[in-house]
Amino acid sequence: MASPFLKAAFAAAAFSLLPLAVAAHGPEQHSPVGEPGKASAVSRTIMVSMSDAMRFAPASIAVKRGETIRFVVKNDGLEPHEFMLGEIKALQEHAEVMRKHPTMVHDEPNAITVAPAHTGELIWHFTTAGRVDFACLIPGHFEKGMKGDIRVGR
DSSP: OOOHHHHHHHHHHHHHHHHHHHOBOSSSOBOTTOEEOOGGGOOEEEEEEEETTTEEESSEEEEETTOEEEEEEEEOSSSOEEEEEEOHHHHHHHHHHHHHSTTOOOOOTTEEEEOTTOEEEEEEEOOSSEEEEEEOOSTTTTTTTOEEEEEEEO
C-alpha cells in the first residue's frame, strides 16, 4: 500500500501532466498532444515494442491530425516498461519526479505500464498537427534513451 506522501506526490505529478494530455483551451484549441480516443473511432493500429535495451520500436511514428490510433504496446523485456505520451519538457520533468519516487504508478489516459512479456493498449486521438513525444519514465529508462516521437501531419 502506498504511503500518503507517495499518493500526494503521484497526484501532483499526474495533475501536472494531465492538462497536457486532455485539456481543451476553448472550442477550437486542443492540447498539443491530443486527447484520449474511443475504441469505436480507431483509424488504425500501431504496434510498438519495448525492450530492456531501453528502446522503442519504432522510435518514430507518423500519424495524421484527426486520426485515432490504437497503440498495441508489447514489452519484450524482463523488466516493466511504460509508454507515456506528452510534450518533451513535461516528460523530462515527470522523469525527475519518478527518480525521487520510483514506486509511483501511473493511472493517466496518456500512459500505460506493461509488465514483462505482456502487451497493453492505449487509444489516442491526435487533434493538433506537430510533434508528440513518448517515453518510458521508469527511473533510469528515459535517461538511457527510452523515448521516441510522433509526427502529426495535417
